[in-house]
Amino acid sequence: MSNILSVGAIQDIFNPSSRSPEKPVLQVAKVIQSDYSQPRPPRLKVAFNDGCELAQGIISVNLVEKVSGDLKRGQLLRLTHYNCIIKRSPESQESQKIIIVTDYEMASSELHRIFSNLPRVQTIKRTSYNKSMQQVITSGPSYTIGEEFFPIGSLSPYFNAWKIEAIVGTKTDIKYWQNDNGSGKWFAVVLFDSSGEIRATAFEQQVDDFYDQLQVGKLYSISKARINMANKKYSTVKNDYELIFGRETMIIEVLNKDPHVFIPFNFVKIADLFEYEKDDIIDIIGIVIDVSDIQEITTRTTRKNVNKRTIIIGDQSKYQVALTLWSLRAEQFDSSISNHIIACKNVRVGDFSGRSLSAIFDSTIIIDPNIQETKELRDWYNSDGTYSKFTPLNISSSRVQYVDDIKTVEQVKYERLGQNSNFDYFSILVTVLNVKKDGSEWQCAKCMQSYPEPEHKYIMTANVADSTDGMMLKFFNEPAISIMKREAKELVRLEDEDKDLYDACFEEACFKSYIIKCRAKNETYTERETNAERSTVRYFGMSVIPIDYTGL
Numbered sequence: 382m383s384n385i386l387s388v389g390a391i392q393d394i395f396n397p398s399s400r401s402p403e404k405p406v407l408q409v410a411k412v413i414q415s416d417y418s419q420p421r422p423p424r425l426k427v428a429f430n431d432g433c434e435l436a437q438g439i440i441s442v443n444l445v446e447k448v449s450g451d452l453k454r455g456q457l458l459r460l461t462h463y464n465c466i467i468k469r470s471p472e473s474q475e476s477q478k479i480i481i482v483t484d485y486e487m488a489s490s491e492l493h494r495i496f497s498n499l500p501r502v503q504t505i506k507r508t509s510y511n512k513s514m515q516q517v518i519t520s521g522p523s524y525t526i527g528e529e530f531f532p533i534g535s536l537s538p539y540f541n542a543w544k545i546e547a548i549v550g551t552k553t554d555i556k557y558w559q560n561d562n563g564s565g566k567w568f569a570v571v572l573f574d575s576s577g578e579i580r581a582t583a584f585e586q587q588v589d590d591f592y593d594q595l596q597v598g599k600l601y602s603i604s605k606a607r608i609n610m611a612n613k614k615y616s617t618v619k620n621d622y623e624l625i626f627g628r629e630t631m632i633i634e635v636l637n638k639d640p641h642v643f644i645p646f647n648f649v650k651i652a653d654l655f656e657y658e659k660d661d662i663i664d665i666i667g668i669v670i671d672v673s674d675i676q677e678i679t680t681r682t683t684r685k686n687v688n689k690r691t692i693i694i695g696d697q698s699k700y701q702v703a704l705t706l707w708s709l710r711a712e713q714f715d716s717s718i719s720n721h722i723i724a725c726k727n728v729r730v731g732d733f734s735g736r737s738l739s740a741i742f743d744s745t746i747i748i749d750p751n752i753q754e755t756k757e758l759r760d761w762y763n764s765d766g767t768y769s770k771f772t773p774l775n776i777s778s779s780r781v782q783y784v785d786d787i788k789t790v791e792q793v794k795y796e797r798l799g800q801n802s803n804f805d806y807f808s809i810l811v812t813v814l815n816v817k818k819d820g821s822e823w824q825c826a827k828c829m830q831s832y833p834e835p836e837h838k839y840i841m842t843a844n845v846a847d848s849t850d851g852m853m854l855k856f857f858n859e860p861a862i863s864i865m866k867r868e869a870k871e872l873v874r875l876e877d878e879d880k881d882l883y884d885a886c887f888e889e890a891c892f893k894s895y896i897i898k899c900r901a902k903n904e905t906y907t908e909r910e911t912n913a914e915r916s917t918v919r920y921f922g923m924s925v926i927p928i929d930y931t932g933l
Contacts (some may be wrong), residue, residue: 410435
């Protein structure tokens with residue numbers, strides 16, 4: 382099984398002059414449990430082996446429990462997301478290589494002897510980017526030996542001495558608070574480097590110290606801030622931790638580097654937005670087709686008047702989508718940027734007229750950023766896009782988009798779609814045979830918390846079939862509504878008040894045919910009875926399209 386191992390990968394991971402291996406497979410040569418008292422979360426120390434040398438690894442215990450339940454000497458792990466640091470001992474001046482694993486999967490369920498003295502391969506096979514994937518998979522370290530800055534994606538309470546180099550993506554106004562214990566003020570920023578993002582907050586005196594200094598779009602070196610667990614209730618920033626600026630915090634502007642290369646964009650094609658749920662947070666890039674004037678509207682929730690501005694953007698998929706800016710961001714936005722390129726990080730997906738986008742506090746918006754995707758989009762637009770007709774991304778466009786290559790269920794299984802490590806996408810024309818009734822439990826799948834009055838949403842499983850075979854499909858809220866013809870909260874009410882009508886809703890949903898845009902992926906799980914590791918392909922229905930028989 383040594384042919385699975387990425388022989389010599391550790392040298393490439395820590396080599397500043399070579400490209401970092403994508404998804405290297407390393408062997409666990411040793412496992413050491415490290416117990417820390419709170420607030421430091423538990424973690425595992427391991428020794429990673431690539432057949433040529435060893436390196437220390439650090440993995441969160443929660444991650445181990447989620448992925449494999451346990452780690453044992455001799456296992457092979459595929460590191461799908463990781464970072465690395467070089468830690469130098471102040472006493473001996475020796476360097477220690479540390480790989481920080483943020484996500485992994487089991488490369489083999491077997492235990493293997495510890496490989497050693499294997500011949501190094503000159504080129505490690507790298508996984509190419511599949512354009513049908515939902516998002517770009519970023520793996521590998523952003524900073525390697527010889528660089529003094531610590532990657533944001535690796536910040537945690539494990540390390541005290543660190544310094545980051547980050548661009549300010551967004552900044553709040555100064556906020557004021559008051560309660561029975563007193564009053565005060567605060568502001569927050571979102572910081573980016575090429576490894577990730579993190580929220581940082583300043584209180585009281587630090588507001589005066591840093592508010593004017595920290596400017597959106599500028600690059601800074603930052604050190605000596607406190608690292609806390611992030612409160613996900615108030616932030617969409619993709620990091621389990623956040624920074625708190627204190628009296629010892631040092632912030633210095635960096636003047637000799639291009640800040641734009643420090644933002645880790647994971648762009649989504651506009652044509653692929655139907656594969657995302659309402660309220661998902663994504664990154665987008667597009668050419669500005671039109672910018673509206675400012676409009677004043679009254680919000681439904683607060684009944685307050687706010688200003689908004691709508692920007693229409695398009696990309697190489699020849700689809701366009703509306704991006705809405707709110708309040709001060711809308712007022713300050715330059716309306717004369719038609720035909721410029723706009724890159725947006727952390728915008729919210731909406732379902733107005735099919736799909737739409739909305740800027741939130743954590744959104745970062747850059748005009749004509751100096752990145753490769755800007756050049757590619759600009760080159761395409763200058764050669765072909767100027768004369769292209771962009772299709773609005775509404776419900777009718779989704780009907781057109783996916784009907785060209787409809788597979789049978791037999792083809793899906795014969796072609797083993799979903800058997801690899803990435804998602805496979807396909808369309809099927811099937812009839813719904815049965816919908817499972819799982820209405821007894823309703824919970825938030827993201828935060829796993831209970832609320833007195835939850836907003837009910839579907840997680841629905843249905844048996845579908847065509848003339849060749851059948852399969853089980855899982856549907857989330859919006860595609861499930863397309864099948865059930867009513868929202869989840871309505872079914873919850875009917876289950877309590879009118880059981881016959883509740884059952885009739887499921888009967889009415891059956892034996893109707895649709896074109897369903899699907900995705901498939903191989904998932905690994907542990908069998909409860911035997912504790913053995915098993916894998917299976919799971920199929921998800923992403924959008925449900927009524928059949929237009931006149932157009933077939």
